[in-house]
Amino acid sequence: MSVKALMATILQNQLASRGVHTLAPSDYEAIVKQLLEQLNELELNLAARELAGRQPQE
Numbered sequence: 001m002s003v004k005a006l007m008a009t010i011l012q013n014q015l016a017s018r019g020v021h022t023l024a025p026s027d028y029e030a031i032v033k034q035l036l037e038q039l040n041e042l043e044l045n046l047a048a049r050e051l052a053g054r055q056p057q058e
Contacts, residue, residue: 004032007032007035008031008032011028011031012025012028015028
């Protein structure tokens with residue numbers, strides 16, 4: 001099972017435990033995909049800030 005599929009299953013279980021039963025399996029997969037993309041973008045932005053902070057000021 002892929003990480004995305006595992007995360008989609010966890011998301012589905014968590015939402016079901018909160019009363020959400022109206023999403024299709026593809027919805028969970030799309031949400032996880034979007035979350036992973038956003039996390040990757042955040043990670044890149046944080047790395048860029050860290051590098052910019054290390055450069056000497058002129």
